[in-house]
Amino acid sequence: MSDITIIGTGNMARGLASRAVAAGKSVQLLAHEDKAKAEAIASELGGTFTTGVVGDPIDGSIVIPAIYFDASKTIATQYGDSLAGKVYVDITNPVDFSTFDGLAVPAGTSAAEELQKVTPAKVVKAFNTTFGGTLVSGAVSGQQLDVLIAGDDETAVKAVSDFASAASLNPVEVGPLRRAQQLEQTGFLNILLSANEALPAYQWNSALKFLPAV
Amino acid sequence: MSDITIIGTGNMARGLASRAVAAGKSVQLLAHEDKAKAEAIASELGGTFTTGVVGDPIDGSIVIPAIYFDASKTIATQYGDSLAGKVYVDITNPVDFSTFDGLAVPAGTSAAEELQKVTPAKVVKAFNTTFGGTLVSGAVSGQQLDVLIAGDDETAVKAVSDFASAASLNPVEVGPLRRAQQLEQTGFLNILLSANEALPAYQWNSALKFLPAV
Numbered sequence: 001m002s003d004i005t006i007i008g009t010g011n012m013a014r015g016l017a018s019r020a021v022a023a024g025k026s027v028q029l030l031a032h033e034d035k036a037k038a039e040a041i042a043s044e045l046g047g048t049f050t051t052g053v054v055g056d057p058i059d060g061s062i063v064i065p066a067i068y069f070d071a072s073k074t075i076a077t078q079y080g081d082s083l084a085g086k087v088y089v090d091i092t093n094p095v096d097f098s099t100f101d102g103l104a105v106p107a108g109t110s111a112a113e114e115l116q117k118v119t120p121a122k123v124v125k126a127f128n129t130t131f132g133g134t135l136v137s138g139a140v141s142g143q144q145l146d147v148l149i150a151g152d153d154e155t156a157v158k159a160v161s162d163f164a165s166a167a168s169l170n171p172v173e174v175g176p177l178r179r180a181q182q183l184e185q186t187g188f189l190n191i192l193l194s195a196n197e198a199l200p201a202y203q204w205n206s207a208l209k210f211l212p213a214v
Numbered sequence: 215m216s217d218i219t220i221i222g223t224g225n226m227a228r229g230l231a232s233r234a235v236a237a238g239k240s241v242q243l244l245a246h247e248d249k250a251k252a253e254a255i256a257s258e259l260g261g262t263f264t265t266g267v268v269g270d271p272i273d274g275s276i277v278i279p280a281i282y283f284d285a286s287k288t289i290a291t292q293y294g295d296s297l298a299g300k301v302y303v304d305i306t307n308p309v310d311f312s313t314f315d316g317l318a319v320p321a322g323t324s325a326a327e328e329l330q331k332v333t334p335a336k337v338v339k340a341f342n343t344t345f346g347g348t349l350v351s352g353a354v355s356g357q358q359l360d361v362l363i364a365g366d367d368e369t370a371v372k373a374v375s376d377f378a379s380a381a382s383l384n385p386v387e388v389g390p391l392r393r394a395q396q397l398e399q400t401g402f403l404n405i406l407l408s409a410n411e412a413l414p415a416y417q418w419n420s421a422l423k424f425l426p427a428v
Contacts, residue, residue: 199387
């Protein structure tokens, strides 16, 4: 058994795995197809890892697919009832890449809510407003990253919140799962700023933060 | 003639008037009905003010109704063609206060876009993610407030951006007016955090900020 299962070997997977190692968590890292990619990250980060590929049994109690929304939906469907009781963290921003002008999920719902429809796992929205590169250190401009968290299951939200805290991040519990509608629009805004060459201050190294008054 | 016309005498009006004074701008401040309220703010802030009430001719080239969306729409309609050529800054978050669970404008549009339908002015979305109290000083935790700006007219966007800079704020031009859809969902999220008693770090004294990498 691992504390956390991360699916994927891209920037977000690497960033989240870095935070898991910082938190002292054991990680099962599943590559899509190429186990060597998972092994490379495990070797680089030096924590407690097991590696495998999608299709292997998931042994973490918190599952974080660090992949696009469509792929996450496929995987949630594929694993079916074996995800029951687990926390399924949706980090996606379902941007419509054909237009880059809006989200691909209909208004009045969200990627997180759509995922909840196809899995018995407890879906929690989180990490959709943090970039992969910034998660490696966990801070931007010397300030802790905010992790905005939405979910309907209190214990599931707490599990994600506790992980964020253990990883030296700042968890912010924003409300029920349908708040993912706001989180995804905010995440899209965050992406738009970084994708905008006229805004050199961002460029995927920035962080959305709610500054407290102190 | 004034540089800026601010309509309203609430917290946002006071905050924006504070920034205008800091920027050395002359301000026409119009109260809804009670001119004495406008005079009190002018007297308190000590800048270059003229005061009046809604219905008086608007003499600023930048008009900022610091009022709710519905009232702003009424005023835009009331002033009609006299707003042609002016910059009309929409600071509103059209929250559905009957549910506090979403926005009152339909999906696929925004308060800003709805206002543009009823006025010949150049509508610019801005200041919907900054709270009135924080605008008085212009900073939170010693960090400049971000002013997220969206609009279709380049010169109008630049006018608002220049005002923000002159007021020691950090303007961020996020894109065309339809980006107000993201800004309003993000503004709603910002409001939800401050309205949440379980999150004492915020409580209307916080600031949404995109931290740059450096």
